[in-house]
Amino acid sequence: MTATQQEHWDEVYRTKAADSVSWYQPTPEPSLRALDEMHLPVTAALIDVGGGASSLVDRLVERGWSDLAVLDIAAPALDVAKARLRGDATRIAWLVTDVTKWRPGRRYDVWHDRAVFHFLTEPEQRLAYRRALETGTAPGSAVIIATFATDGPERCSGLPVQRYDAAALAAEFGSAFSLEREWREEHMTPGGGRQSFQWCVFRRR
Numbered sequence: 001m002t003a004t005q006q007e008h009w010d011e012v013y014r015t016k017a018a019d020s021v022s023w024y025q026p027t028p029e030p031s032l033r034a035l036d037e038m039h040l041p042v043t044a045a046l047i048d049v050g051g052g053a054s055s056l057v058d059r060l061v062e063r064g065w066s067d068l069a070v071l072d073i074a075a076p077a078l079d080v081a082k083a084r085l086r087g088d089a090t091r092i093a094w095l096v097t098d099v100t101k102w103r104p105g106r107r108y109d110v111w112h113d114r115a116v117f118h119f120l121t122e123p124e125q126r127l128a129y130r131r132a133l134e135t136g137t138a139p140g141s142a143v144i145i146a147t148f149a150t151d152g153p154e155r156c157s158g159l160p161v162q163r164y165d166a167a168a169l170a171a172e173f174g175s176a177f178s179l180e181r182e183w184r185e186e187h188m189t190p191g192g193g194r195q196s197f198q199w200c201v202f203r204r205r
Helices: 003-015 029-038 056-062 075-091 123-135 166-173
Strands: 045-049 067-072 092-096 108-114 137-148 177-188 194-204
Touching (some): 029 056, 029 108, 029 137, 029 177, 029 194, 045 056, 056 067, 075 092, 123 137, 123 166, 137 166, 166 177, 166 194
Parallel strands (some): 045 108
Antiparallel strands (some): 177 194
């Protein structure tokens, strides 16, 4: 994302309540369900890419997960989550950065991304994302990705998006990742609208 886009996301979280944006989930049920089905230990290292103000990290802390990181381009979004977690916020690694410019300094057992990848509409952005993904994972790592489905919105928060089905996502990630599971979700926005999401679980080869 460009600096202008970073300013865009900063402004979104400065001017809107975290529970009013279209992607808000009271409980991140699809993410938790995917994690439950993998039977991962709570010691697994997980990064939530584009996690922002999402409550996924809260739920994982409640479950005893001990090696968590949240990455987002918008510092105000992370500030919302930190304030909500209070003292538990010190147990999380908070990364304010553009994932397409990020070079992970470690590898994670789980890479989770709900709704960042579909904002990468240029091939070079997606290539940079994949480089970060490959650097930040190891063989056996799980990758949980959600994007707008092919019948989902064409724009979100004033920005264009790239829509996917499972086959298209698998093609984007290439032979280094095997598709283990895919499903669709009809997300209900706070305003009562419906958005079609495509979810995929990949395994790093």
